[in-house]
Amino acid sequence: xxxxxxxxxxxxxxxxxxxxxxMAEAEVGDDVFGDDPTVNELQEHAAALLGKEAGxxxxxxxxxxxxxxxxxxxxGDEVVCEAGAHFLHFEGGSAAAHLGLMVRPLPGRAGVIxxxxxxxxxxxxxxxxxxxAVVAIENTHNSAGGRVFPIDExxxxxxxxxxxxxxxxxxxxxxxNAQVATGVPAREWAAVADTxxxxxxxxxxxxxxxxxxxxxxxIREARRIRKRLGGGMRQVGVLAAAARVALDTGVERLAExxxxxxxxxxxxxxxxxxxxxxxxxxxxxVYVDVTPFGGxxxxxxxxxxxxxxxxxxGPTTSMxxxxxxxxDAAEIDAVLLAFKELARA
Ligand code: TLP
Numbered sequence: 380x381x382x383x384x385x386x387x388x389x390x391x392x393x394x395x396x397x398x399x400x401x402m403a404e405a406e407v408g409d410d411v412f413g414d415d416p417t418v419n420e421l422q423e424h425a426a427a428l429l430g431k432e433a434g435x436x437x438x439x440x441x442x443x444x445x446x447x448x449x450x451x452x453x454x455g456d457e458v459v460c461e462a463g464a465h466f467l468h469f470e471g472g473s474a475a476a477h478l479g480l481m482v483r484p485l486p487g488r489a490g491v492i493x494x495x496x497x498x499x500x501x502x503x504x505x506x507x508x509x510x511x512a513v514v515a516i517e518n519t520h521n522s523a524g525g526r527v528f529p530i531d532e533x534x535x536x537x538x539x540x541x542x543x544x545x546x547x548x549x550x551x552x553x554x555x556n557a558q559v560a561t562g563v564p565a566r567e568w569a570a571v572a573d574t575x576x577x578x579x580x581x582x583x584x585x586x587x588x589x590x591x592x593x594x595x596x597x598i599r600e601a602r603r604i605r606k607r608l609g610g611g612m613r614q615v616g617v618l619a620a621a622a623r624v625a626l627d628t629g630v631e632r633l634a635e636x637x638x639x640x641x642x643x644x645x646x647x648x649x650x651x652x653x654x655x656x657x658x659x660x661x662x663x664x665v666y667v668d669v670t671p672f673g674g675x676x677x678x679x680x681x682x683x684x685x686x687x688x689x690x691x692x693g694p695t696t697s698m699x700x701x702x703x704x705x706x707d708a709a710e711i712d713a714v715l716l717a718f719k720e721l722a723r724a
Contacts, residue, residue, distance in 0.1 A: 384710045385689040389553075389636070389663060389703035392584040397628065398621040405620035409613050410436075411606070417616030421623050425590045428626075429575060430566035433598035435591045435605060436619055440552045441470040442610050443576030443589040444515075445477060449604045450597050451546040451573055452512035454479030458548075459500050459540075460515040461487035463522035465550060477608070481509050489659070490520025491528055494535035501543040514540040517550040518557050518568055525640070525664030525701075527557045530567050537571035549575040552589070556582055556662040559633040573597060579622035582636055582663055583629035584704045588622040632704065636663040639702040639711050646715040650722050665700045672721040679721065686717040 385391045394402070408414030422434035437443045444466045448458060458474060460467060462484035466474060474480040485492045485500055502508040514536060518528035537547045549572040551557070551565065558565045569575045574593040579585035591601050605611060612618075637660075644657035644665045651671035669679040680692025690698055702711070 381687055383687050383689050384706060384714060386700040386702070386706065386714065387689050387691050389582045389701050390580055392703050392705045394586045394621055395584065395624070395628075398585065398624045401620040401624050402617045405616040407614035407616035410615045411611045411613060415614065415616040415619070417623070418619040421619040422590070424623070425626070426592050428566065429569040429592045431569055431575070431592040432595040433593065435598050435601045436612075436615065436622070437576075437589050437591060437605055437610055438587060438612065440550070440576055440578045440581075440589045441466070441473065442605065442608060443578075443591045444470060444548070444550055445473050445608060446591055446601045446604045446610070447548045447574035447576055447593075448474060448480060448513060448515070449478050450593070450600045451548060452478070452480055453510075455481070455509055456512035457481040457483050457502070457509040458513045458515050459483045459485060459497060459511060459545070461485060461490055461492045461517065461520065461523075463487070463490060463520065464515060464517055465521050465552070466515065468522070483511075487523070489526040490517060490523030491526070491532055492516070492536065493532065494539040497536050498539040498542070501540070501545055504543070511543060511545050513546050513548055515548045515550060517552075519553045519560075519662050519664075521552070521664070524659055524666045525553070525556065525662035526659070527560055527661050528568070530561070530563045533568055533571050546573040547571055548573065551575045551577040553578070553581055553662065555630045556633050556637070559630065560637055560661050574601075579625045582633050582703055583625035585618075585622045585625035585629075587618050590622075629704070633663065636702040636704070637661070639663075639706060639708055640665050640700075642708065643700060643702065643711050643714065646711070647718060650715070650719050663702045665702075667698050667700060668696050669698045670696050672718055673724060682721055683717055686720075688714055688717055
């Protein structure tokens with residue numbers, strides 16, 4: 380069988396030969412003692428790139444979000460976020476289970492909440508209320524379709540948060556997709572944040588790893604919390620080495636993923652008008668209404684699997700398709716051909 384075309388997520392990329400070489404050759408030490416030079420260098424480099432004082436390497440984006448929220452809020456505090464936030468729906472209930480936080484979801488548009496919404500939601504500080512400790516934004520926003528959180532709106536939301544003493548966390552799992560899509564440097568979003576997490580293991584293509592950046596004091600606390608969560612790792616320079624290659628070689632390349640996603644969306648809209656609005660595809664995700672292709676997402680996913688295409692299908696009419704380094708333009712054409720056949724059947 381030919382290579383499967385895997386559109387389930389940008390997390391599925393395999394490490395490149397350059398990453399594997401860097402992993403094999405990485406200088407390492409015990410990172411819990413702060414001894415791993417490859418990790419230390421990656422943390423310093425990432426912090427400088429994002430314009431922050433310090434960084435902390437963590438195994439996953441989910442741990443990055445937890446570490447960040449735990450630094451900024453105490454049990455019983457409230458986190459204000461957009462209703463589709465990843466940490467709220469797709470991280471196993473960690474904010475409640477591990478951190479004792481309340482979450483206040485606000486309905487957004489394209490993943491964006493406004494400063495007015497935030498100002499209205501933040502609590503005045505009465506002893507009756509939970510403390511509004513954090514406003515969390517997601518950029519790009521996964522369940523809204525890989526949409527960018529516009530920098531001006533992010534600045535306005537951050538000032539609304541700070542006006543009542545709340546901190547700001549940016550779940551920037553795909554912050555470099557936002558940078559490449561807009562030309563706004565990732566550090567501009569970091570500038571409005573107390574903590575920002577980003578992932579090496581999504582579009583940048585590393586096998587494992589995420590980074591939390593913030594000021595030195597917050598990152599000192601983040602180290603303690605990472606340890607508490609069981610995320611203190613030892614000779615983890617072998618992973619940091621791959622992450623460094625991903626950061627050095629993966630950012631500009633994201634533009635190809637965005638072009639492929641746009642081509643996919645335009646092709647799908649040509650096959651079945653209205654199934655997707657290509658103008659809403661800003662980065663590497665396409666959410667398509669699969670009704671014209673013969674059923675719900677589970678049925679369409681099963682049919683695509685027979686054509687060698689992997690997707691995630693559930694009992695809904697919406698299916699997410701994600702482009703990444705291991706899918707090229709010719710494969711996008713093959714995917715469009717498969718959808719065309721489904722529409723005809
Ligand atoms: N997203 C994954 C999972 O939901 C399966 C995906 O395939 O998109 N923040 C955002 C915005 C994310 O999209 C993700 C992962 C995370 C955090 C968590 O990262 P990991 O998977 O490393 O814990």
